[in-house]
Amino acid sequence: MSSTWLSSSFFFLALSLNLSSVFVSAGIDISGLHALLLAHQNHGPQQCVPDQSPDDSSPSSCRDDLRMLTLGRQGVFLTDSDSFLSILNTYNLSPVQSDATKAFTTLTSSAETLILNLPFRYSTVDSMDASSYEKATFIHDMNLPLPPSTPQFDFVFDGGFTEHVYHVPQVYQNIINLLNPGGLFLSVTVNNNFSGHGFYQFSPEFFTRTFVPKYGMELLELYLAEVGDAPDKWERIDKDYKYRAEFRFKAKPGEEPKQTYIIAIARKLPLEVKPFASLMTNSPQQRSYEEEDWVVERQHLILV
Numbered sequence: 214m215s216s217t218w219l220s221s222s223f224f225f226l227a228l229s230l231n232l233s234s235v236f237v238s239a240g241i242d243i244s245g246l247h248a249l250l251l252a253h254q255n256h257g258p259q260q261c262v263p264d265q266s267p268d269d270s271s272p273s274s275c276r277d278d279l280r281m282l283t284l285g286r287q288g289v290f291l292t293d294s295d296s297f298l299s300i301l302n303t304y305n306l307s308p309v310q311s312d313a314t315k316a317f318t319t320l321t322s323s324a325e326t327l328i329l330n331l332p333f334r335y336s337t338v339d340s341m342d343a344s345s346y347e348k349a350t351f352i353h354d355m356n357l358p359l360p361p362s363t364p365q366f367d368f369v370f371d372g373g374f375t376e377h378v379y380h381v382p383q384v385y386q387n388i389i390n391l392l393n394p395g396g397l398f399l400s401v402t403v404n405n406n407f408s409g410h411g412f413y414q415f416s417p418e419f420f421t422r423t424f425v426p427k428y429g430m431e432l433l434e435l436y437l438a439e440v441g442d443a444p445d446k447w448e449r450i451d452k453d454y455k456y457r458a459e460f461r462f463k464a465k466p467g468e469e470p471k472q473t474y475i476i477a478i479a480r481k482l483p484l485e486v487k488p489f490a491s492l493m494t495n496s497p498q499q500r501s502y503e504e505e506d507w508v509v510e511r512q513h514l515i516l517v
């Protein structure tokens with residue numbers, strides 16, 4: 214990753230932006246910012262593609278029209294400039310700006326301000342929600358299929374949205390449909406000790422069974438992270454686990470277990486001649502049943 218990501222022009226652009234003030238409840242905290250930077254550092258999205266000229270001799274070209282969508286309007290929940298700058302430094306980002314505190318205040322006014330001033334090459338950062346009260350770009354209830362006119366995006370970010378949507382298979386089918394081929398999806402959602410926060414808390418196996426080639430997706434990275442922790446403390450989940458992906462954080466003596474996020478990074482595969490299966494009509498089964506328990510039972514029935 215280039216150390217020139219953040220420059221004086223980065224902060225000049227940020228200080229010149231003036232987004233209207235709205236109430237935003239979901240957003241990017243310390244763990245979420247780490248996840249956002251990690252996903253881009255490790256996986257893209259794919260920005261440079263070969264020129265499709267007939268002689269196939271032209272050099273690769275880089276798009277400057279990448280589109281990002283956040284599910285719900287996202288705020289930025291970072292409390293001080295020191296922690297913010299420390300996270301940027303972790304990814305070799307070195308801001309050139311004497312008044313770092315002022316820049317921090319402006320950059321963290323909204324997720325759109327922050328993301329548009331990072332060198333991710335996004336031309337737009339849109340949002341989608343069921344209500345207009347947070348002034349989302351697209352108003353759509355994700356419990357329902359997307360309208361045919363809905364555009365596709367190069368990066369879709371869930372910073373605490375999907376656990377609030379009742380019809381989980383539909384919302385994740387929508388997410389897959391929202392992605393361009395090669396596009397990335399990042400989810401920072403709830404795993405444990407968030408009872409009452411939303412409708413659901415998600416387990417690792419939900420993602421290992423949803424983001425598979427059958428449905429047009431590839432799971433790239435999967436973590437469990439106690440809220441506020443940096444990646445060096447995250448627990449990486451092996452997507453090739455045996456039987457079931459069970460994990461428990463152990464609380465220190467005298468302490469309560471902390472709230473835990475599950476962080477998933479996935480990529481949409483290129484389109485195939487045969488359409489991908491739908492989560493709605495060909496839903497996943499839990500791996501321990503489909504690939505082991507039921508197989509043993511079928512073998513037993515054959516033998517007898």
